[in-house]
Amino acid sequence: MTEEMKNDLPTVHWFPGHMAKARRLITENLKLVDVVIELLDARIPYSSANPMLLELIGEKPRVVALNKSDLADPATTKAWIDLYKKQQVQAVSIDAMTGVGMKTLVKMAEELARVKTEKLVSRGANARAARVMILGIPNVGKSSLINRLAGASVTRTADKPGVTKSKQWIKIGKNLDLLDTPGILWPKFEDMTVGLKLAFTGAINDEAYDMEKVMSVFLETMAADYPERLIERYKLIGELPKTSAEILEMIGKKRGFLLKGGIIDHEKGRRIIINEFRAGKLGLISLDQPNAQQVH
Template sequence: MNDYIKDREESVKKLSAEQVLPNVQWFPGHMTKARRIITENLKLVDVVIELLDARIPYSSANPMLQEIIAGKPKAVALNKADLADPAITREWVSYFRSQGVQAVAVDSTQGKGTKQLVKLTEELAKAKTEKLVSKGAKARAARVMILGIPNVGKSSLINRLAGSNKAKTADKPGVTRAKQWIRLAAGLELLDTPGILWPKFDDMNAGLKLAFTGAINDEAIDRELITGVFLDTMIKQYPERIKERYKIGADLPETSGELLELIGRKRGCLLKGGIIDLEKVQRIVLTDFRSGKLGTISLDMPPEN
């Protein structure tokens, strides 16, 4: 095995997750602004939709939000369900319902689950809107706030619900920076808000999974270490997906370093002298996971009910 890969692999075993994610600013200025926007505008809405990544529902849930939105009717939308293991997503939906929270699996790209989400949101807002009418107020559309961490697909979902590109989107976290009210033909008014992380991770494994999915900007992570940890996870949980994607007929190597080298040779990621182009292989592996080319994968399991 390439000596450099071997050395880096040994360093992964010795590092904590905080060291693997050395440059992440958990609460930069625009995150502080996002929290203020949410707090100030919460009184304007009837229902909150918390958008989670279906591949990592636990890791993509912002614990700080639960304190902020306490008392508001809430629905959970498990977005990117097309990229997650459908059986595990069903388990998550059942788990949330067992906790008294209505949840819907959503694929905002294809629109699957969005009608169900709209119906659920209208039902949750009904008590508030009918109460206003009973007090003499003019009937109005249900008002909803969309909340979630960066890069979980809020803008894509809103655009799907609105039927047009009303919310700015980009394939990187932190694009939505200010609040936007968006009226839907379905009779809802959506309040989009900036994605918001939290000050620190009590569970650093959650931070790693956020790095896998791209919720944490790649510029803030050690991509080589993250890729190594990701491949270790895949070797344990989804070895067949790796073998199928990279056409590996034999048993997988036991270590991520050896696997990274094997994938590099399979894909022709070679520099002069037959040295593996590590950066190129890392980009390939993470991009394949994030785009679904490794198949449907779930990295968080629901707690036992």
């Protein structure tokens, strides 16, 4: 995203009432767990990382899991994993839908928890399973991850944010007890591009922002960073136009998003394009590039 684009960004905020309740719930239950799994979207590891969580977690051991890795640029995801390791943070890329990375994630969580569980045994307590809490923003895939780990559909899943709204314990094999909690966003995005990327990926409810303005930025971002993906997906001929409106017109004509009289149905076009991005139909795309300042 160019500096010129950043100077004229639409504002995106979303902080429903249950988010404040979720923060209290997490704070109250952190003392019950040994390890925190922070679940991020591999396409936007920085933008999907809630800076509030580090404050809540404190010194509690954590594992960073980059979910939806099947939708992200693998080279960029690897760079993020390497950066976390340099920061002494355990990190793994996963795909909760197919199970990729599950064994590594469980092993990391169990190893980090062992310090706590062995200390309890040394003090005379009975041996117990490691207790883990999964934390992350809405729609990052927590329910899908838990279902995959548990091997059964134990939580409600939906492709919209805010589905999980209460805590529940789930047994994961013999060595892991897992506490699910609601996703939490933060009240204000200091970096406006963070809110936009959360909107792009569906972490923020589509009804909570101006779709026309947000999609304008999305198309400009794609044209700047991944122009070949738009050209290939929508079979466009020649170079992309300079403005998002012209790009939308070109795609609309090619795909036949037309109203009566041959007028382009812009609303339908925007919805289809963003849904195809979220489904991975535009290719493997990473919107956050790693740098040392971006590791929370």
